[in-house]
Amino acid sequence: MGDTGSQVAPRKLPRLATPTRGGKEMTTRRLQTKTQGRLAMAVLVIACACGDSATEPPPDGPDLIVSIPDAPASVAYGSTFHMEVTVLNRGTRTAGRTQVFFLHSADQTITTADAVLGSEFTDTLAVDRELQMGVRVEPPRDALGTLYYGACVDPLPDEIxxxxxxxxxxxxxxxxxxxxxxxxxxxxxxxxxxxxxxGGQTSYQVYRRRSEAGDFSRVRDVSASGEETSYTDTGLEPNTVYYYKAIACKDAICSDESDEWGGLTEVVGPVDIPAVPETRGEKVNISFGTDKARVHWDAVPRATYYRVYQDEDLDAEVSAPALSYYDDDPNTFLGAYQTTRYKVQACNKAGCSGDSETVVITIPPPG
Structure with a gap:
């Protein structure tokens, strides 16, 4: 008999299951052979598709987002403003038509539960395309301080x-x-x-000074709820100039100071009618809008105010010591300034002077 121990038949080891990897079951089979008196180990890794892949395909559909609104940082009480937003489709497919809602929020978070100011329908919007839309906003009449505005786009059924x-x-x-x-x-x-x-104020703080170089002092708080209020300052000296300025307030919120204005008290006893004033004028160029006009005159003794006429119609009464009048409504045609004529009278409690020479403020010749 030959040496039966010189050859060993290959021995098949049991199949070992390993944890899954990437959603596929991994099996390892070890084969053991003896070749030329040496033991060799071979490991075979076999992958089989025994489940869904853990890597899902990327989402497919439109994805609409809305930019922060383009709106002014501040607006005067009683004024409106324009708010505009940009809608962008950053998805993978064209977005269908939908609706954008413009909203006023009680806080800094914009949601669809906020008060609706208006809405606008969109057109279809291709991938990576954007469109702008806006609305005219009228803030609440009783509101002061910071208000919050935004917009939401109505989601689409297939939106990512x-x-x-x-x-x-x-x-x-x-x-x-x-x-x-x-x-x-x-x-x-x-x-x-x-x-x-x-409007919006409930009172004014009124300040006064007696000379042009003096300091203002607060002389009165005047209750005022309408847009126009009259205030009479009494106990003044005759034939004396006084200057004023005011601040509008509502509770603890107050405006900036007004520009100052002035007035000249009358003399005691009879006075002559003032002489006719010397006048001149100029056109005020407005870069983006209709040009305006300004009329000047020299001070006339004993005049406490001046009447300015535009084309025979009384346009304004200007209190001394002011010596000019800015007309923001001169003659115009289709929004363009036209030649305008002015005359001025000097007045006091005795009456008014005759008309000054006519001031003609013309359109400059072309070129």
Whole structure:
């Protein structure tokens, strides 16, 4: 008999199951052979598709997002403003028509539950394309301080992500504008001013000084809820110039100071009618809009105010010591400035002078 121990038949080892990897079951089979008296181990890795892949295909569909609104940082009380947003499709397919809602929020988070100011329908929007749309906003009449505005786009049925359809909020400060004042009547011991503002205030702080170089002091708080208020300052000296300015307030919120205005009290006793003033004028060029006009005159002794006429119609009464009048409504045609004519009278409690020479403010010749 031969040496039966010189040859060993290959021995098949059991199949060992290993943890899955990448969604496929991995099996290892070890083969053991003896070749030339040496033991060799071979490991075979066999992959089989025994389940779904863990790597899902990328989502497919439109994805609409809305930019932060383009709106002014601040707006005067009683004014409107334009708000605009950009809608972008950053998905993988064209977005169908939908609707954008413009919203006013009570806080800095914009949601579809916020107050709707208006809406606009979109057109279809290709991938990576954008469109702009906007609305005219009228803030609430009783609101001051910072208000929050934004927009949401109505999600589409096949949209990839419906959690990004609302914009970030834009804060718009609603502020009280400074008032405007002018002296409209006078006696030898009082000056009456008309104070005008855009509304929203409940009172004015009125300040006065006696000389052009002096310091202002607060003389009165005047209750005022309308757009126009009259205030009479009494106990003044005759034939004396006083200057004023005012601040509009609502509770703890107040406007900036107004420009100052002035008035001249009358003299005590009889006075002559003032002489005719010397006048001149100029056109005020407005870069983006209709040009305006300004009329100047020299001071006339004993004149406490001046009447300015445009083309025979009384256009304004200007209290001394002011010596000019800015006309923001000159003659125009189709929005363009036209030649305008002015005359001025000097006045006091005795009456008014005759007309000044006509001031003609013309359109400059072309070229």
């Amino acid at each position: 992500d419906t959690e990004n359809n609302c914009s970030v909020a834009a804060g718009v400060e609603i502020f009280l504008p400074p008032p405007f004042g002018a002296v409209v009547d006078r006696t030898h011991q009082s000056l009456t001013s008309r104070i005008v503002s855009g």
